[in-house]
Amino acid sequence: MNLRVRRRPVRYARIEVKPDGEVIVTAPEGFDVESFLQRNSSWLEGKMAEIDGLRELAESGFPVNGEFYGVVRGRKARIHERFKTVVLPPYPDELREELKRFLRPRIEELIESYAGRMGVSPGKLFIRSQRTRWGSCSGKGNLNFNLRLAAVPPELREYVVVHELAHLKHRNHSRAFWDFVLCFYPDYRPAREELNKWWGVLELNPYWRWLEGRE
Structure with a gap:
């Protein structure tokens, strides 16, 4: 798990899961982060499973208009709506x-x-x-x-x-x-x-x- 702990003068600790899967815990100094993560493990596993599903979708092509177009390498950028392809320039x-x-x-x-x-x-x-x-x-x-x-x-x-x-x-x-x-x-x-x-x-x-x- 890609975990980042931010120590802040907050009253309550909180967990945030970024779209790229990074887990950020914001907590005061001396707070037991490991136990906090264990108490919230079910919720965290659900969020990570959701992101894994998004990652599989995200890797299926170049998104345009809510669809995933095929990618072709070329010299000049172009979006082909008819052929559902994107020409990826240098x-x-x-x-x-x-x-x-x-x-x-x-x-x-x-x-x-x-x-x-x-x-x-x-x-x-x-x-x-x-x-x-x-x-x-x-x-x-x-x-x-x-x-x-x-x-x-x-x-x-x-x-x-x-x-x-x-x-x-x-x-x-x-x-x-x-x-x-x-x-x-x-x-x-x-x-x-x-x-x-x-x-x-x-x-x-x-x-x-x-x-x-x-x-």
Whole structure:
């Protein structure tokens, strides 16, 4: 087990399992971490089994639009939707740009579809490689979307767009915010759970690890 112990002045110890399988225990000085892990062994085994399942899925190809495409090595990056293949170029920058070209029109189409109905006027659209979130909305109304959205099923991408557009009405995650999201994306709860699974898949996928400079 890949274990990391963080000693912090906290009142209660806690366990966190990262998508890549790393186990992090945060506990005060002098706390018996080994006994703590033994008491939580059943829960921990379940989480590790879940990650093993995600790892098997993650290694089945290059994820695009919720599917796993075959990978071909080549000189120029390209996504072939018809043949379900991705041409992997020598350098990740080239593939990142190709994924941006793939993702941008799909995001723009969703914004155009929802903004009027939701009564919002978004600012500029940015697509970036982000390590902690699927999207964000700036104080100026600009929308930022994670390049990882090229990998997920279209309906999950749709939820993220609705979520960020809703922040143009409600800046926090208040009850009013979630009620507003519910009006336009009723299945937001299962969508959030599915997005968590896809985040884990992308953390484990060898091609996205290369793409994001994690290998």
